[in-house]
Amino acid sequence: MTVDDYDVVVIGAGFAGMYAAYKARQDGLTVHGFEAGNDVGGTWYWNRYPGARCDVESVDYSFSFDDALQQEWTWSERFATQPEILSYLRHAAGRFGLYELFSFDSRVTAARYADGAWTVTTAGGRSVRGRFVVLATGSLSVPNRPAIPGADEFAGEVYFTAEWPHEPVSLDGKRVGVIGTGSSGIQTVPEVAKRAAALTVFQRTANYSIPAVSEPLPPEEFAEVKAHYAERRVRTRRGLYGSPARDPHPLHPLAISPEERNQVLEQRWTYGGVFFARSFPDQMVDADTNRVASEFVHGKIRQIVRDPRTADDLIPDDHPIGAKRICTDSGYYAVFNQEHVRLVNLRRDPIERIEPTGIRTATGLTELDVLIYATGFDAFTGAVTRMDIRGLDGAALADTWADGPITFLGLVVPGFPNLFLLNGPGSSGPLSNMVLCAEQQIDWVYQVVAATRERAATAVDVTVNDAEKWTDLVDETAQATLFTRAKSWYTGSNIEGKKERFMPYAGGMGAYVDHLTAEADAGFPTLVFESPSRQNV
Numbered sequence: 001m002t003v004d005d006y007d008v009v010v011i012g013a014g015f016a017g018m019y020a021a022y023k024a025r026q027d028g029l030t031v032h033g034f035e036a037g038n039d040v041g042g043t044w045y046w047n048r049y050p051g052a053r054c055d056v057e058s059v060d061y062s063f064s065f066d067d068a069l070q071q072e073w074t075w076s077e078r079f080a081t082q083p084e085i086l087s088y089l090r091h092a093a094g095r096f097g098l099y100e101l102f103s104f105d106s107r108v109t110a111a112r113y114a115d116g117a118w119t120v121t122t123a124g125g126r127s128v129r130g131r132f133v134v135l136a137t138g139s140l141s142v143p144n145r146p147a148i149p150g151a152d153e154f155a156g157e158v159y160f161t162a163e164w165p166h167e168p169v170s171l172d173g174k175r176v177g178v179i180g181t182g183s184s185g186i187q188t189v190p191e192v193a194k195r196a197a198a199l200t201v202f203q204r205t206a207n208y209s210i211p212a213v214s215e216p217l218p219p220e221e222f223a224e225v226k227a228h229y230a231e232r233r234v235r236t237r238r239g240l241y242g243s244p245a246r247d248p249h250p251l252h253p254l255a256i257s258p259e260e261r262n263q264v265l266e267q268r269w270t271y272g273g274v275f276f277a278r279s280f281p282d283q284m285v286d287a288d289t290n291r292v293a294s295e296f297v298h299g300k301i302r303q304i305v306r307d308p309r310t311a312d313d314l315i316p317d318d319h320p321i322g323a324k325r326i327c328t329d330s331g332y333y334a335v336f337n338q339e340h341v342r343l344v345n346l347r348r349d350p351i352e353r354i355e356p357t358g359i360r361t362a363t364g365l366t367e368l369d370v371l372i373y374a375t376g377f378d379a380f381t382g383a384v385t386r387m388d389i390r391g392l393d394g395a396a397l398a399d400t401w402a403d404g405p406i407t408f409l410g411l412v413v414p415g416f417p418n419l420f421l422l423n424g425p426g427s428s429g430p431l432s433n434m435v436l437c438a439e440q441q442i443d444w445v446y447q448v449v450a451a452t453r454e455r456a457a458t459a460v461d462v463t464v465n466d467a468e469k470w471t472d473l474v475d476e477t478a479q480a481t482l483f484t485r486a487k488s489w490y491t492g493s494n495i496e497g498k499k500e501r502f503m504p505y506a507g508g509m510g511a512y513v514d515h516l517t518a519e520a521d522a523g524f525p526t527l528v529f530e531s532p533s534r535q536n537v
């Protein structure tokens, strides 16, 4: 059997994989990509549940590598919906000829390294060789399927928000249950409520949600963005969360009057979006500041939700605001004022089992026609450890990471030469703006590829010691914040049996990019370039 040979094999055709393939071709490298879905889009291909939208403003959460693209595309809303983001990505794929670089409906199941190259194999049995492999497999791409007793016995329709069908789903007049109140659940609940005859929301942990306030983007505001796009992109990359908008109020909330404090928070609530997480500069570091912001939202929930017991149940009491990614919604809290919508607090009334006709909790059976799981993802590591990735001496990545993932800069794993992860553990992407973070990472990756070729090296790797140093820094950075005070997909604690470790780099996107730049500018002193004679060059 002949095996195709490429300089680069890209796995995944979401934002990151698309740019990784584009940039490889721009750099004169031969490249081929594999995508499990039958189109580009990644997250925005799979998560097509009603109400899905991005929580970062679209003028920032979009490709910056091509000015003509950012000038010609017009976003209709401040925070774009899933269909609009998907059509943007399809437009970009067509515009840059990316469709021809990918094989679709092709799930990669294995990648094996030997003698300076990877053999990448798909579920369909196709194998290609690539000198370098770029894993653009998404940090939130493997749905979490909780093992609830009786789940297989449910006789009604079952959907996962993360794998929403492509065919229309009718919820009209049906009794619907939603399990999970993270971003996906909170976004979909108001939309489901518009259709369902009865909606029951099964909440294990209450979450903070801020209105998305996704009004149409005024043309003059958009024109202003386009006129200064380059500077905006620079500010975005320097920003803490990958967004330049809404700098925090400069003072500590306890140093200003209660009225002024309230006004600051009210402005941010009205503006909407995840910026609420940094209303004050030290909100994710100082517990007192955080409490001011949390209590403001508690007050909002009490104002909005008429039934005091439901309001109490919706108020988070186990984590600081922002320690789990803030959700953004379109009418989530208010939905519980509707007669046909009910909240079940699973802490008080736990699920006993799922039966053919519904969900039985301690207080009785809720009959359902449709069950929607919005139960999150095996984040950061799930997509890569599910593939059989074998590095030096046949070592499996899943074993190397059994005690938690270690990486250098989130990009390189010791013992897995010529392999790069995008938006993986140890990178800032998942805490900021994954599109711009991936672009920065990809530019860095191809600088490494060029350096490897210039040195006539066969492979590039990192030592365990240096990867551990970076991973320790990621941990220390997180420990200095309030991010670690929540059980979430950031730590892996949402997945049973998964080793807990705070995975993203919490120092902000600007600081993260500085680390990438420093390593590149110094000629990659931390990387180990291996010559054909297995000596460092």
Ligand code: NA7
Binding pocket: 140, 144, 146, 147, 148, 179, 180, 181, 182, 183, 184, 185, 202, 203, 204, 205, 325, 346, 374, 375, 376, 377, 489, 494
């Ligand atoms: P999340 O934020 O991980 O939310 C998952 C939700 O599902 C959360 O409320 C979980 O409760 C709940 N869950 C998970 N397993 C169960 C079981 N067994 N029973 C009841 N409830 C359960 O995922 P999302 O998809 O909403 O959002 C992920 C990110 O995507 C988001 O942060 C944005 O960046 C985009 P728990 O909190 O674990 O008690």
